[in-house]
Amino acid sequence: MPNIKTLAQREEKQVRFTPGHTLCAGCAEPMVVRTVLNAIPDPVVVANATGCLEVASSRYPGSAWNVPWIHVAFENAAAVIAGLEAAYKALKRAGKITRTIRFVAFAGDGGTYDIGLQALSGTLERGHDILYVCINNEAYMNTGVQRSSATPRCAAATTSPVGEEIPGKPQDRKDLTEIVVSHHIPYVAQASVSNLIDLANKVERSLQFTGPKFFNVLATCPLGWRTPRASAIDQAKLAVETRYWPLYEVVEGKYRITYKPKKPLPVEEWLKTQGRFRHLFRDEKGKERIAEFQAAVDRHWEELVKKEQCLSGVQEQG
Amino acid sequence: MPAELKTWKELPLGGVVPGGTTPEINKTGSWRAERPIWHEDKCIQCLQCWLHCPDDSILTKQQKMVGIDYDHCKGCGVCAAICPKDAITMIPEREGQCGK
Numbered sequence: 001m002p003n004i005k006t007l008a009q010r011e012e013k014q015v016r017f018t019p020g021h022t023l024c025a026g027c028a029e030p031m032v033v034r035t036v037l038n039a040i041p042d043p044v045v046v047a048n049a050t051g052c053l054e055v056a057s058s059r060y061p062g063s064a065w066n067v068p069w070i071h072v073a074f075e076n077a078a079a080v081i082a083g084l085e086a087a088y089k090a091l092k093r094a095g096k097i098t099r100t101i102r103f104v105a106f107a108g109d110g111g112t113y114d115i116g117l118q119a120l121s122g123t124l125e126r127g128h129d130i131l132y133v134c135i136n137n138e139a140y141m142n143t144g145v146q147r148s149s150a151t152p153r154c155a156a157a158t159t160s161p162v163g164e165e166i167p168g169k170p171q172d173r174k175d176l177t178e179i180v181v182s183h184h185i186p187y188v189a190q191a192s193v194s195n196l197i198d199l200a201n202k203v204e205r206s207l208q209f210t211g212p213k214f215f216n217v218l219a220t221c222p223l224g225w226r227t228p229r230a231s232a233i234d235q236a237k238l239a240v241e242t243r244y245w246p247l248y249e250v251v252e253g254k255y256r257i258t259y260k261p262k263k264p265l266p267v268e269e270w271l272k273t274q275g276r277f278r279h280l281f282r283d284e285k286g287k288e289r290i291a292e293f294q295a296a297v298d299r300h301w302e303e304l305v306k307k308e309q310c311l312s313g314v315q316e317q318g
Numbered sequence: 319m320p321a322e323l324k325t326w327k328e329l330p331l332g333g334v335v336p337g338g339t340t341p342e343i344n345k346t347g348s349w350r351a352e353r354p355i356w357h358e359d360k361c362i363q364c365l366q367c368w369l370h371c372p373d374d375s376i377l378t379k380q381q382k383m384v385g386i387d388y389d390h391c392k393g394c395g396v397c398a399a400i401c402p403k404d405a406i407t408m409i410p411e412r413e414g415q416c417g418k
Contacts, residue, residue: 019374019390020340025393030372064337230395
């Protein structure tokens with residue numbers, strides 16, 4: 001498993017994602033990209049759906065990608081990476097390529113949860129040997145913080161503003177990781193930018209499986225979450241410590257929670273640090289909504305612990 | 319951006335964008351409002367700052383931190399926040415020294 005020195009060693013050999021990209025100061029996306037690319041020892045080919053990452057890393061006349069890279073539309077990163085992998089397999093069969101190449105797709109939550117879902121589902125079902133990384137910052141940040149189906153309930157977004165009618169987004173976020181698990185692919189993981197070594201380990205562990213591998217990585221957006229720009233890691237860490245964003249992996253149908261907070265914090269601790277939830281702390285109604293939020297988080301966590309107990313074969317104390 | 323725009327003869331054939339060229343083109347260090355200062359004596363070489371730097375601006379050699387790339391550091395302060403030994407502190411950019 002890679003440790004921090006291994007990752008540094010690999011980056012000293014080849015910087016796969018170079019500085020000079022124009023992502024915001026304090027953006028968590030490049031941390032995820034660098035960690036994923038450094039965790040893969042083999043040559044990689046990257047497909048990138050539309051989103052902040054693509055826009056900011058490929059401003060003409062430069063590109064921050066030191067690896068073969070293709071930009072595709074919002075909806076088809078999964079389809080394109082599948083095509084690339086199919087071409088590679090054909091060339092390998094014909095004896096024109098002999099080395100191992102890994103195929104990685106990066107997409108945001110808009111390009112994965114919403115617009116790219118059917119292409120992703122098709123790719124997973126066909127069983128292409130790829131890695132798909134969803135960099136989840138919980139809204140359409142690139143176009144100005146519109147709500148996506150990854151946006152948590154009560155979060156303010158420009159298309160679900162806080163007012164008398166609605167308290168930010170009225171609906172819960174959907175659980176994409178579980179949707180992907182239902183495709184019965186060999187490896188699914190949920191990770192966070194606060195635990196990058198955990199992410200690197202998950203990426204490297206997944207490489208032993210042939211077939212689609214999926215990662216849902218929480219990445220703080222200081223702009224859209226309305227948080228100070230230096231707090232990206234603290235935010236993501238609170239999301240993990242409050243059990244809002246559990247870190248787990250599903251290896252061939254077997255659940256394993258990779259990090260269990262010893263003293264879980266109330267979800268309020270995470271909410272109160274973000275401007276997008278500020279309205280919850282104004283009145284009594286907000287308190288009720290926080291209680292509902294907490295109940296949803298607890299229910300999700302308990303479900304996960306039960307799944308781990310039932311589907312891991314190993315009895316553990318939750 | 320370069321001082322003078324290139325003509326069509328100087329651009330790569332077909333408008334192809336060569337990979338890994340942004341460090342030359344975008345000196346994002348000019349965005350900085352706060353400047354990170356590295357205190358080598360306090361540093362324990364845990365590389366947490368390198369791991370979390372969004373702009374790959376923590377320079378390493380033989381897996382050891384050797385300095386900060388002020389050409390591209392945007393001054394977000396993530397490194398100072400993550401450092402367990404307070405070996406990186408942020409100062410206002412105007413108090414910084416050129417090239418250090």
